[in-house]
Amino acid sequence: MAFAATKPSKSPLLILLVSGVAFLLLASAAECYGGGRHDVTRSAVARRSGVGSRRQYVRHRLTGGAVDVPHRYMLAEKGSNSTRANHTSPAASNSTPSATTTEAPAAGKHHRSHKHRVRNWIIGFVVGSLAGVVSGLAMSVLFRMALNCVRGGYRSKSDTVIFIPKLIKSKEHLAFLEKDQDGLASLAVIGRGGCGEVYKAQLPPEREGDAPRFIAIKKIKKRSGDGSGGQNNNLSDEESRQLDKWTRQIQSEIRTVGHIRHRNLLPLAAHVPRPDCHYLVYEFMKNGSLHNALKATTTDTTTNDYNDNNSGEHPPPSPALPWPARLRIAVGIAAGLEYLHVSQRPQIIHRDLKPANILLDDDMEARIADFGLAKAMPDAHTHMTTSNVAGTLGYIAPEYHQTLKFTAKCDVYSFGVILAVLGTGKEPTDKFFAQQVVDDVGIVRWLRRVMQEGDPAAQAGVIDAAIAGAGHDEQILLVLRIAVFCTADDPKDRPTAKDVRCMLSQIKN
Structure with missing residues (x-):
């Protein structure tokens, strides 16, 4: 005749419930962790694109706008430093606002991505910790049942x-x-x-x-x-x-x-x-x-x-x-x-x-x-x-x-x-x-x-x-x-x- 544990009607249901909660928490933690990784990747791409834009702007300033500056302005700059100071290249003046405009949104987006990444990591840590605690409780219940089995703490419906x-x-x-x-x-x-x-x-x-x-x-x-x-x-x-x-x-x-x-x-x-x-x-x-x-x-x-x-x-x-x-x-x-x-x-x-x-x-x-x-x-x-x-x-x-x-x-x-x-x-x-x-x-x-x-x-x-x-x-x-x-x-x-x-x-x- 088979023997049931001390509380045969509650232990299996309790184990199933605890296991289900642990699975849901682990799934949520994995999803948060995956979202955090994608956000990190997107932030890295954004940073690289922002750095590329800044580099292009600096290179343009250092060359003095040689590609787009008319010939008359180049002669004036060769003759006098004051001319260089007083006559700014239109191309340079036109390019400066656009570079600044490009850099500002990139910095704001980088700040928002960093906050979003920190939040995801915090959520993942909390959910993962809860999942670990619930999993530990489930394992302790299973271990206790196994220990009772080894010790022979079994009884039948007649209380023997x-x-x-x-x-x-x-x-x-x-x-x-x-x-x-x-x-x-x-x-x-x-x-x-x-x-x-x-x-x-x-x-x-x-x-x-x-x-x-x-x-x-x-x-x-x-x-x-x-x-x-x-x-x-x-x-x-x-x-x-x-x-x-x-x-x-x-x-x-x-x-x-x-x-x-x-x-x-x-x-x-x-x-x-x-x-x-x-x-x-x-x-x-x-x-x-x-x-x-x-x-x-x-x-x-x-x-x-x-x-x-x-x-x-x-x-x-x-x-x-x-x-x-x-x-x-x-x-x-x-x-x-x-x-x-x-x-x-x-x-x-x-x-x-x-x-x-x-x-x-x-x-x-x-x-x-x-x-x-x-x-x-x-x-x-x-x-x-x-x-x-x-x-x-x-x-x-x-x-x-x-x-x-x-x-x-x-x-x-x-x-x-x-x-x-x-x-x-x-x-x-x-x-x-x-x-x-x-x-x-x-x-x-x-x-x-x-x-x-x-x-x-x-x-x-x-x-x-x-x-x-x-x-x-x-x-x-x-x-x-x-x-x-x-x-x-x-x-x-x-x-x-x-x-x-x-x-x-x-x-x-």
């Missing part, structure tokens, strides 16, 4: 938007999501969270014999009170306007995220809006999430957002993730976070950074997922529901509970907790912290106290036993110190994402 056409070739591949009944009923659930479920689907192969391709589909439930599903028929006009504004903001937010590209960010492949939910389509990451990789020796996979477990059986235990891979993942997370905070305008704040939202590609590189979708998430004013408090409570910065506002330093705090998890192997909600005698002790305060005391034995004891003693203990302790910096109580004392990325890169190298 495809951002990565290399992965999803046609809207027909997602037609099952547009059915009135739930099109995901036959798919396996590979993850659950506060915003909805995550499903795994297989795309048809491009050619017979190709390897199967998979996508992950996240179903985001709309907030209570939202909707076009018949639940809001009693809304007032003001509430309806606010709801429409919120819906437009969601559409704009999702499409903005769909065009973001970075090696450490998981790009949005497609968006399928439905009356009661949003379907967000991503490339399937077969290595799962960082949460699953760190818990590889356990059998708990219920919190993995992209776990490759289609059969419902628990995968066998696998070796623990080595420290070099963990450090490379940490550097990738910091690079992606720096891109969101620094390179994007307006700044994008993740708001829910945790190991379950860090996916691993085929090369075990980190990919940050679920970024820039604050308005699309249910209960966006709190970012916490009863179903996901246990999973994110330990990653939220303490100042959020006071201000209810997320900042870039909140993301840095969450990333500091992730660094602590990478180095210690303990989750913020680990039973180890519940057994502590001191009240209000979590992974952040526990790690800060151990690192500040300076006891080498105690510091070595916080390292994950699965990676301790493998020759990387010094690097691990340096990363844990960075985790303490990132989780400072005062947001002003925390480093930026760029600073964290630079420090981790130095440790890695």
